[in-house]
Amino acid sequence: MQGQISLAPAGGSLPAPRKIAIFRALQLGDMLCVVPALRALRAAAPRAHVTLIGMPWATSFAKRYSAYVDELLVFPGHPGFPEQAANLGAFPHFLSEVQRRRFDLALQLHGSGGLSNALLSLFNAERQAGHYVPGQYCPDADRFRPWQEEEHEVLRFVRLMEFLGMPAQGTQLEFPLGDADFRALQRSHADLPAPGTYVCVHPGARLPSRRWIPERFAEVADRLAGQGLRVVLTGSPDEAAVVAAVQRSMRMPSLDLSGKTELGALAALIASARLVVSNDTGISHVAAAVATPSVIVSCGSDSVRWAPLDHDRHHVLSAPVACRPCMHLECPIGHLCATAVSADAVAAAAARILAQHPTGALS
Template identity: 30%
Template sequence: MRRILVIRSGALGDFVLTLPAIRALREAAPRAHVEIVGRTATLEVAHERYYADAIRSIDRADFAPLFAPEGEASPEVVAYLTGFDLILSYLPDRDGLFRRNLERVGVRRLVCGGPIPAPDEVRHIVDRLLEPVEGAGIPVGDRTPRVFLTEEDGRTAEAFLKGRGISEFDPFVVIHPGSGGARKCWPAGRFARVADEVQRTTGARVVVPQGPADEQVVAQMVSEMVVAPVVAGGLPLPVLAGVLARCRAYVGNDSGVTHLSAASGAPVVALFGPTDPRVWGPRGERVRTVQGDAELPEERRLEAIGEEEVIRAVKEIENKPNPPSPFPEGEGGATYCL
């Protein structure tokens, strides 16, 4: 295979969980040109960082006919799609419309995977996303999502930290109180008290990532803290991953940033309530999941997690040894700088 296209929409966590499938393709064809179509802001963490040689937005206007019955794609789009030896698509396509349109324009080889598990399915989503890859006869090795960062990502992350008074040797903990939905968020005030306790007992600084949807919950957490944290707002995802790779520990909800933390090699404490960590939990050598009582109604499970339990989990995860750094073979073109 010389040219491979992966189509993966969805948020940050969805994409991070797809990385083992993309890695299997990369390892099977190390010299191939790999392109990914999705949300470009999310895809930056993979662009020219081992996984993707190029990225494109799923929201391009010229892709729109591919989602319409009997849609007529432009000659340019047809030439683009038929120029790949393999297309792996994870787009939700219950009625098969997108698949039929791709087949109709004459794509060479199309493999489709369902990105959403059945309601009663208890299988990790990474394994589900690997299923179409394995079904296509492509060997699968590492099933843990990992990001591979450039040296520039590391330097920019270090410069950000240094500019906020955190030197190369200063310990810090990252705490992210946000998530894609309010029902998956542990109360901001409890995050604040955990952050204060970590600073009081360990001397480590606290860094709080803030994305566009996190302003309110981060403001609430910061307002209840005794010692102000470093708020890391607006960082590009590769730079945020570089910060996460340096932290002593990370604490967060079921969120994309939590999955990115685990993929960056950080020691992670992930708080789960209404979602099942057996399906959606982050994978990694240093991941600890704290789950609310499954016997409680969904809306009360997170509230059942106590601050002492989270603090204890942070101390336990800090003491786990660093995992070996896996350097990808082949021509990924990235430096694994964790």
């Protein structure tokens, strides 16, 4: 019933937590994948104050998803957590602040728990929940679910909420957009193409080992331009070089918006596109969240874990290499996961998706 939340899978209810901490100090794509779980949490505990413990950039995430998250408490990093450099000088104050808040419930949504479960135990929350690897440290057998490596990233956290007695509220991603996002998009360039007349090509990824070949992105972009679609190249400021490499290799004109759009404007751009062609990176999850069809080349990442759940609207191409998933910055053995995916295969997938969804996000 409303106001009660079951946190003991064997049965029984405890009063709904009033103060909940969520630990997930990760990048954009990882955060988008947990939104369905946050939606289930909010439905089960509508009056709770939810604090996200995350990376500094996630201030904007907490603001955008204010329906599910009330505030961000910045995690300063810690040795062993590779997502950000550890600010050890700030860690004692951070830990003191977490403990001072006396959370009723701390949810470990950061990963398998190999490192994060021990950290979570330092928070001194009344209750803890999350995942653990069988055979490794498990803070509470009743509230920690066994980690399954092959499980889809969205589904694993929805199932964790169900395990804790919080019914699922759907598995779809979402990216709330407002008028300010579309105004910011309009300010990014004087001659933006009209909605539905362009494709977004995103050749970057945080790790070079996760990037498909720029010349093949260019070949696919040229074919799409040949079908009458304008090509918009996107990327972060750090990805300007790879975007420029794609543009130099193209025969057809393209619009380079890399580094020119903040996240909200970029999502607005994607929401109005016919199609997105990208690596398996955060932009692929943005496309899924705004329902824009996409073709994703998965180089090095675990495509089973990260592929969009809607296989009709989103198509993932990957090569079956034994070294996947890869955490190398640069591939040391020839980058077969990228070279084995041809431009013909990606262009053919794009043609199929465009035919099936002739009006992009609206179809």
